[in-house]
Amino acid sequence: MGGLGSALLSLAHSLFGPGIWPGDWVWATSTAGALVALVPAIGALTVAIMRKGTGNRYDSVTLSVFGGIAVVSVLVLPWLLANGVSATFRAVNAGQKSGLSASELSTMDKSYADFIGPQKTYLGDGQNVYETLFYPHGLQISYVYYLVALIALPAGSLLFVMLQARTAFRRGPKWPSRFFWISFVILVLVSVSMEANTAIHFWLGFLPFSVLGLIPVALVGPPPWSVIHRSVQEKRDPEPQRPPQQPSQAQPTPPPPPPQRQYPATALAQAPEPPALAAVPGPVPLPPGSRGAGGSRYRRVRQLGAGGFGTVWQAVDTQLNRTVALKIAHAPDRDTEERMQREARALAVVNHPNCVKVYDLVEEPDGLALVMEYLEGRSLADVVDSQGPLDDIAAGRLWSTMAGALAAAHEKGVLHRDLKPSNIIVDPAGLAHLIDFGIARSQGDSKLTATGMMIGTPDFVAPETAMGAPASPASDAWQLAATVSYALSGQPPRGTRETPMAALMAAARAEPVSRLPRNSAHTRILGASLDQEPRRRPTLTAVRREVEGWLARAGKSPDGPVTQLVPRQPPQPQRTRQVQPPPPRR
Structure with missing residues (x-):
């Protein structure tokens, strides 16, 4: 230990040991403290570099290394x-x-001030830290000086060592940073045997360089979102360890697992592989009036919207006496019909309070109809247009809520494909609901919504989708981020274009986003979520965790309303008129 100390002192004296007050060896002691402060910074830097490849995989091996x-x-x-x-x-x-x-020892006897005396006596004699703090002697003002210096300097150094560790563990749980600050607390406790004067000047050099040590750790940057997601998936779905079994004639051979539906390659690094839709379909109820049964149980009240896909009606379920939304496809072909049936079964078992519910899939005289929950309220596009952009609290709640609804659909293998401000309904309580999943949506359809809200251009299409790639969880996440950006700024992230074709071409060229909100707390995560490369975007789970963490630090709940309460519209006179039932089928 003495050899290491003398070598460090000699190096420090050669680097910075000016012959000025309070003495060259006093300055060398502070320089030695500065050099020692680089060691914890190097440790945090090493951890940050390692996490570039390990992400948040905190198993026994990585935790032992850290x-x-x-x-x-x-x-x-x-x-x-x-x-x-x-x-x-x-x-x-x-x-x-x-x-x-x-030659070095010859300068130890030199004195630069009367109250300090020879440097070897000032630094190598007297009470140690423990004796100075608990058995003081001399003037009271001298004790106050030692008390403040010997407590404040290590405490300040502890703060910045903690910041170094937390910076190294960005985009993940912060509890492994305890390895660093607990070790530092132990260091301070076991260093009480140092001479008090030596300790003061040592910590005087240690503190500023512990601040500078934050810079290289921050420059390394956090691990990529794709690495974080991969590490979380490895932890969530570990390879099962099955003990070897002896073959037995009495034990039946298990049936082969059902085929799994695969998302496109762009989505594999973004979300867990969804279950096959046909494997566990989740029954869609088929009561009287459904496909294959005679008569119709749904009485249409008024048309809510129309487009290339078909029409959407407000209807009444005559058996359950409830209002529903009836989305009818005009003369779908066999492939479209099969896809509607398959995806409707999957969406019917999506269980999220902010995701539109699917009740039934029926055959109407004018096409195959999807029976869905009817939601009162206004679209997010209408709210922003009439009331102005949302604040950070409301936008954070919107993002967290919709990310949860999308993630619940993705777990069932259902993609939205057409997420935009007009496909989010804000109910009279100010809560957001995700509607109009792209089930059997015709190619090029950009007009129809499940509540009749008419929209214009494909300003919210992800770049890879505009270039012809299949939809994926990553493209849904991009569209959600674009919608949140619109809610904060009042305009699409790529700006508006004169025609839908110009907007589609801008998306296909992957033009960079230029209309992000400037003074929002969500700007950084919005920029990451709107990355042109799908694999670099954070997952919905990561976004939700970060946004909810920000809301918690702001003292807000993620479950509150995203806008002020939307007043209910008074009943219109024309709604009181008798609605004529549709003509009977021939």
Whole structure:
């Protein structure tokens, strides 16, 4: 330990040991503290670099490595060096072998101030830290000086060592940073044997360089979202360890697993592989009036919207006496019909309070009809247009809520494909609901919504989808981020174009987003979510975790309304008129 301390002191004296007050060796002690402060920073930097490949995979191996790096870089090496410096000064003061050269020892007797005296006495004699704090003697003002210096300097250094560790563990749980700050607390406790004067000047050099140590750790940057998601998936779905079984005639051979539906390659790094839709279809109720049964149980009240896909009606379920939305496809072909049936079954079992519910799939005289929950309220596009952009709190609630609804659909293998402000309904309580999933949506359809809200251009299409790639969870996440950006700024993230074709071409060319909200707390995560490359975008789970964390720090709940309460519209006179039932089928 003494050899390490003398070597460090000699290096520090050669680097910075000016012959000015309070003395060259006093300055060398502070320089030694600065050099030691680089060791914890190197440890945090090493962890940050390792997490570029491991992400948030905190298994026994990675935790052991991270813990070992923390203990060695924050406790073991700094303790050996700090106490070695103190031991060197004690040896010089006692006339013992110290490891310093004769020329270096010759300057130890020099005094730069009367109240300091010879440097070897000032730094190598007197009480240690423990004795100074708990058994003081001398003037009271001197004790206050030692008390403040010996507590405030290590406490400030502790703060920045904690910040280094938390920076190294960005985009993940912060609890592994305890390895670093707990090791530092132990370092401070075991360093009480240092001479008090030596300790003060040592910490005076340590503190500013612990601040500078934050810079390289921050420059390394957090691990990519794709690595984080991969590590979370490995932790969530570990390979099952099955014990070997002896073949037995009495044990039947298990049936082969059902085929799994695969999302496109662009989505594999973004979300867990969804279950096959046909494997566990989730029954769609087929009561009287459904496909294959005579008569119709749904009485149409008024048309809500129309487009290339078909029409949407407000209807009444005559058997259950409830209002529903009836989405009818005009003369679908066989493939479209099969896809509607398959995806309707999957969407029917999506269980999320902010996701539109599917009740039934029936055959009407004018086409195959999807029976869905009817939601009162206004679209997000109408709310922003009439009331102005949302604030950060409301936008955070909107993002968190819709991310949860989308994730619930993705888990069932259902993609939205057409997420935009007019496909989010804000009910009279101010809560947001996701509607109009792209089930059997015809190619090029951009007009129809499930509540009759008419929209214009494909300003909210993800770049890869505009270029012809299949839809994926990553493209849904891009569209949701574009919708949140619109809610915060009042305009699409790529700006508006004169024609739908111009907007589609801008999306296909992957033009960079230029209309992000400037003064929003969500700008950074919006920029990451609107990345042109799908694999670099954060997943919905990561976005939701970060946004809800921001809301919690702001003291807000993610479950509150996204706008002020939307007043209910008074009943219109024409709604009181008798609605004529549709003509009977021939």
